Amino acid sequence: MHDFDLVVVGAGIVGVSSALWAQKRGLQVLLCDPNAPGSGTSFGNACTLATYAVLPVNTPSVFRDLPKLVFGSESPLSLNFAHALRHPLWMLSFLANCRSARSAHIARQLAGIMAHADAGINPLIEDAGAEDLIVERGQMTVWSTKAGAEADAGALAFRKAQGIPFEPLGPQEALTMEPGLKLPVHSAVHFKAARSVRDPQELITRMYRRFIALGGQWRQAGVDETRAHAEGVEVCVGDDRVNAARVVIAAGAHSKSVRGSGAERLPLGTERGYHLLFPEEAHRVSRPVGWAEGGFYAVPMAQGLRIVGTVEIAALDAPENQGRLRYLAKMGERMLGPLPEPESQWLGFRPTMPDSMPVIGQSPQSERIIHAFGHQHLGLTLGGITGRIVADLAEGRQPNLPIAGFAPDRRFV
Ligand SMILES: Cc1cc2nc3c(=O)[nH]c(=O)nc-3n(C[C@H](O)[C@H](O)[C@H](O)COP(=O)(O)OP(=O)(O)OC[C@H]3O[C@@H](n4cnc5c(N)ncnc54)[C@H](O)[C@@H]3O)c2cc1C
The missing domain is CATH 3.50.50.60 (FAD/NAD(P)-binding domain)
Known part of the structure; x- marks a missing residue:
């Protein structure tokens, strides 16, 4: 027994x-x-039931952008070289999965399971009596440059083909929906079916x-x-x-x-991510807003405003990278204007396979x-x-x- x-x-x-x-x-x-x-x-995540997020990080554009991502002074990615050298197979495997045929295969697999995401979580939300924690205002992704928007055009076309609902927005429409944005807006998209969780x-x-x-x-x-x-x-x-x-x-x-x-x-690795919490600032945005080029989100939630995201490839036990936290603080202000000192900061570990x-x-x-x-x-x-x-x-x-x-x-x- x-x-x-x-x-x-x-x-x-x-x-x-x-x-x-x-x-x-x-x-x-x-x-x-x-x-x-x-x-x-x-x-500590970005609180988003992101049913639109069916594109993997592995895309052919990684080959083009890698030098800028790895060596750029304002990059949403940080790579610990000693860690990369200790795990060459994981790194090579990750890059091999950026080839276009692999990337398309992964996107189809993710889209396949994503189509069932709401059916998986909704009965649990209902059972737990947690409907009050769910916000139905969608997610907005903003591009501040023409080049950034053009680079992601293929990803939007794939989502459209998958039937993922979104509304393209011009700068004025985006600013009408999110008047707190202070970054230059080239264009934006409203993923209407996305929801967010006030407190995961x-x-x-x-x-x-x-x-x-x-x-x-x-x-x-x-x-x-x-x-x-x-x-x-x-x-x-x-x-x-x-x-x-x-x-x-x-x-x-x-x-x-x-x-x-x-x-x-x-080959389980980790993409480390960070957040800063500003308790009095939740009013700055009315839904999760992602800045595509910056690789992070501004998220209004129960405890305040989270500035959350970025990717750091480093070991699980490596110390917190203060540079990542400074990046979030600086870019958060570029996105929303001056912010007070954050009340708290957080480091978390996305569990990531190389594909x-x-x-x-x-x-x-x-x-x-x-x-x-x-x-x-x-x-x-x-x-x-x-x-x-x-x-x-x-x-x-x-x-x-x-x-x-x-x-x-x-x-x-
Ligand atoms: C910055 C950031 C933003 C993100 N934003 C989003 C988002 O908006 N939307 C989204 O869908 N996802 C988001 N994610 C990803 C998401 O948060 C993770 O994929 C998810 O939390 C992983 O859940 P998990 O249950 O696998 O792991 P965890 O939440 O880490 O839970 C694992 C648990 O296992 C326990 N544990 C560890 N070792 C043992 C052991 N030996 N025995 C027993 N228990 C053990 C740990 O204590 C922990 O409680 C984000 C992640 C980050 C870092």
């Missing part, structure tokens, strides 16, 4: 969604995390409470090892051993730390070990549908959407 039908490792948006979907289906679930639910990367951690906390109310169990402890055998899987939770029918590894960027799960063999696709499926190690990590820039958006897929796999049935492209044993190129 098993202690649990499913043990969920990690209580971010992906883990809590998996736990709640599985518990709703009548499985007996144990959720484990050494930290509070929703306090990892799922806490509060959403996850309410989902967690619903999970407990349905009979789910919680252990505030880490899992460092799983041992699959013919009848089940032994999960090392803190100092205890738990016997489960299945386990799901949903520890975000830390998933490689779970020995015996197969995750430790996968920018999540890993969702059974581990090559054992069909009893399910992988659900690597959601890079899109975990808040795709966490709900990933949880529904995990619940299907935990029940031993095939999900009703194709997931072969996300298999842990795919070729990462």
